[in-house]
Amino acid sequence: MGSTRSGIMDLLRLVPQGGPAICNVSVTNLCNATCDFCNFAHDKGFVTDRRFLDATRFGDALARLREQAGVRFVTFMGGEPLLHPKLLEMVRSASAMGIQPTLVTNGWLLPAKVEALADAGVTTLFISIDAADPAVHEKNRGLKGVCERIRDATARLRARGIMAVASVAMTRLIPDYAALARFVKDLGFSAITFSYPRKAALGSNSLVWSEDSALVDMTAAELLAAFDGVEAVRSIIPVQNPRAGIADMRRRLAGQEERFVCHAGYKYFYMDWNYDLWRCEDWATPLSSVWEFTPAKMMRDGCQACTTDCYRDTSIMLQLPVAIGDAFARLREGRPVAAVQALADRRNALSIGAVIGHGSRLGRLAGTG
Secondary structure (H helix, E strand, O other), X not given: OHHHHHHHHHHHHOHHHOOOEEEEEXXXXXXXXXXXXXXXXXXXXXXXXXXXXXXXXXXXXXXXXHHHHOEEEEEEEOOOHHHOOOHHHHHHHHHHOOOEEEEEEOOOOOHHHHHHHHHXXXXXXXXXXXXXXXXXXXXXXXXXXXXXXXXXXXXXXXXXXXXXXXXXXXXXXXXXHHHHHHHHHHOOOOEEEEEOOOOOOOOOOOOOOOOOOOOOOOXXXXXXXXXXXXXXXXXXXXXXXXXXXXXXXXXXXXXXXXXXXXXXXXXXXXXXXXXXXXXXXXXXXXXXXXXXXXXXXXXXOOEOOOOOHHHHHHHHHHHHHHHXXXXXXXXXXXXXXXXXXXXXXXXXXXXHHHHHHOHHHHHHHOOOO
């Protein structure tokens, strides 16, 4: 109870600064899968310089991000993060300094690590699912038998109080979104989140894209139908993508103005296996190395350049705390009218709705439920 209370008080102290920040950390560029729509796939040849993040320096790097950027949530990614031999040490390091760790994995190596991850402090875990048919999913992943490994893992995660979220790329492997929802529910998932298809190359060294995959070469009509499918899934299993985020993607496809901006570079960051800190995975140049990062290097320019869901959707939930932080800043400047205007922004109401929709997951992330 004491640690929970101190964690909540720590988050509250960040409110005048616009709330806590998040950092995605790619701990390796290696992967054991062969996904057609991802260039981390080990059979494609894109990864020529195999790298693991130096775990001996991770605690110092995260402490700097905690102090300089207000980072309180970290997501371990790859490649496949469970391939990193020192991953558990890094997870424990994050937990020890009050930074909540989450993880994105394909699930192949997960069964042997469930207990250790739970003991280390993970409360939410994202596992990739590509199709409603196990054979189709496993063929795309090149991991025969992975669905049963995932089923075993989700049961044990649930027993340890860890939320398992199915992480699904919206591709042509999903002709029926309702069938997909029923499948992931049967596998033992508590919720589902969708990644928007990525065909264009990312600006950073992240390889979560594919220029030549027919699976993500989708027309606007196909994408709109996919968004309809996502909305239909909500009646079967909780969907982590805010409705406001889906609505903004529809506006984008129609050439209309989007409502929300991205807070990457201000409240959301990407750190790679070289300890370079980027605004996001789509940005062409790093902000700096993590060792040289200061608040002066933050970027906030109302970016709407991409559809990368982890940044864009989360920015909707970050809208409210950022607006509160802006209000505090305007008050410090002696501008009360501007402070009221920041709080009166209509987007804040949609942000509140998104936060309420994520109540269970956010409670787990904050260590309160």
